[in-house]
Amino acid sequence: MENIKILKGFKPRLAGMPDISVIQAEAPETIAVPAMDIPYIRPRLLVKENDLVKTGTPLFCDKRNNCIVYTSPGTGIVKQIVFGKRRRLKEVVIALDKKDDFIRFETLPRDSINTIPKSKIVKLLQEGGLWQSFREFPFKDTAGENRRPPMIIVSLNGNDPFSPHPEVVLENNKDYFEFGIKLLKRFSEQIIITSRKSSLEKLNKFKNHITHIVPDFYPAWDPGVVLYYLKKFPAENHSWCISVQHLILVAKFLLTGIYPVKRIITVTRPNNKKPHVVTRQGAPVKDLVGSLDDNLFITTGRFNGRAVGRESHMGFFENTLALIPDNQKEVLFGFIQPGLTKPTASRTFLSCLTRAPKTLDCNLHGEERACINCGYCTNICPNDLAPSFIMKALSSDDIEDALSYGLLDCCRCGLCSYACPSKIELTEILSHGMDAHYKDKE
Numbered sequence: 001m002e003n004i005k006i007l008k009g010f011k012p013r014l015a016g017m018p019d020i021s022v023i024q025a026e027a028p029e030t031i032a033v034p035a036m037d038i039p040y041i042r043p044r045l046l047v048k049e050n051d052l053v054k055t056g057t058p059l060f061c062d063k064r065n066n067c068i069v070y071t072s073p074g075t076g077i078v079k080q081i082v083f084g085k086r087r088r089l090k091e092v093v094i095a096l097d098k099k100d101d102f103i104r105f106e107t108l109p110r111d112s113i114n115t116i117p118k119s120k121i122v123k124l125l126q127e128g129g130l131w132q133s134f135r136e137f138p139f140k141d142t143a144g145e146n147r148r149p150p151m152i153i154v155s156l157n158g159n160d161p162f163s164p165h166p167e168v169v170l171e172n173n174k175d176y177f178e179f180g181i182k183l184l185k186r187f188s189e190q191i192i193i194t195s196r197k198s199s200l201e202k203l204n205k206f207k208n209h210i211t212h213i214v215p216d217f218y219p220a221w222d223p224g225v226v227l228y229y230l231k232k233f234p235a236e237n238h239s240w241c242i243s244v245q246h247l248i249l250v251a252k253f254l255l256t257g258i259y260p261v262k263r264i265i266t267v268t269r270p271n272n273k274k275p276h277v278v279t280r281q282g283a284p285v286k287d288l289v290g291s292l293d294d295n296l297f298i299t300t301g302r303f304n305g306r307a308v309g310r311e312s313h314m315g316f317f318e319n320t321l322a323l324i325p326d327n328q329k330e331v332l333f334g335f336i337q338p339g340l341t342k343p344t345a346s347r348t349f350l351s352c353l354t355r356a357p358k359t360l361d362c363n364l365h366g367e368e369r370a371c372i373n374c375g376y377c378t379n380i381c382p383n384d385l386a387p388s389f390i391m392k393a394l395s396s397d398d399i400e401d402a403l404s405y406g407l408l409d410c411c412r413c414g415l416c417s418y419a420c421p422s423k424i425e426l427t428e429i430l431s432h433g434m435d436a437h438y439k440d441k442e
């Protein structure tokens with residue numbers, strides 16, 4: 001096991017870390033497959049309202065490659081197809097039957113994993129709606145089926161400070177996890193499995209598989225950060241990544257021939273240690289958050305998630321729900337107060353001297369202002385980027401300059417936006433820059 005030395009990131013302890021107890025959520029009445037959390041997808045619907053669907057029926061595919069399908073995580077009737085602006089597909093909602101009727105897919109004999117043609121594995125995963133679990137850098141788009149990635153990174157810790165604990169995710173899944181690793185070895189010679197330092201002590205049974213340890217501050221375990229520190233050759237910029245939860249789902253699907261619908265998520269809110277919740281893929285947000293004050297903002301990631309309403313559903317790639325106080329009250333002379341409980345990236349408040357966990361809220365403390373060249377965004381960026389320089393290059397439409405400053409190394413962790421005292425949405429600006437560059441290359 002190697003330690004990866006990462007020095008920058010969000011270091012204060014956050015209040016509300018979920019404990020590792022697990023509860024089973026009640027069976028939902030509806031589930032959905034949202035298209036909004038799927039990067040770059042151009043969805044083509046394969047069902048219409050009132051169609052009957054089984055668990056595993058394709059609901060929509062990606063027009064760019066019709067073989068990439070998103071399948072129904074439940075049996076029932078298509079209740080609603082929700083569109084957003086310009087008729088962009090938002091989600092396909094299914095009213096669930098009491099019992100699942102699974103589509104039976106072909107299974108992979110356990111001992112054939114080293115001999116079966118790779119193309120066959122890809123085809124099975126595409127049919128089952130799980131190939132897209134593999135994401136390809138630098139854009140984190142669906143992995144190219146004909147590529148041989150120089151490296152595949154598996155993060156045991158998700159992509160949020162409060163992602164499900166690997167001990168909970170791996171519980172009773174050791175076999176599937178090990179089969180998943182054998183599967184990855186068919187695709188690449190270099191398999192990197194990372195764990196947060198603090199998670200290690202509870203992962204004794206898996207220590208042999210962990211190749212790298214990362215520090216315990218956000219986003220050191222993000223595959224984009226791990227890749228930045230490990231890559232040695234330009235070709236490695238096209239490595240792949242997969243989350244541990246998806247790796248287990250992929251292995252389960254191949255061995256059982258049925259689409260696995262169970263997901264483990266965390267629901268965190270201030271002053272409430274919510275445990276992990278076992279639910280179904282696409283569960284309704286309202287079932288997971290329960291009764292809610294109006295002043296809580298719901299997002300699927302603390303620094304970089306999708307803002308969701310109570311009527312939305314959890315996406316294919318989402319496994320955290322953060323309920324963050326949306327208090328926009330301005331504090332008179334807030335900057336000269338000691339701020340003993342305020343999280344601070346710039347060490348402005350005395351809270352930087354205490355180890356007490358800090359609670360984040362959505363307060364912007366004023367409106368967006370011009371960049372003051374303070375350098376806080378650079379000081380916090382885990383991948384050594386200068387986000388303000390990239391932003392300026394992008395705002396003058398100089399994509400070449402932005403690329404030379406390392407735009408494609410951005411892992412969209414959201415920390416630069418968080419740290420910016422001028423409240424500039426740097427992550428969003430960089431993200432749009434990457435997306436525009438991606439579309440130009442298409």
Ligand code: SF4
Nearest residue numbers: 381410411413414416
């Ligand atoms: S530029 Fe911002 S979003 Fe991108 S990696 Fe750095 S801190 Fe994260």
Ligand code: SF4
Nearest residue numbers: 371372374375377420
């Ligand atoms: S943190 Fe904000 S204000 Fe400071 S240099 Fe970066 S973009 Fe400019």
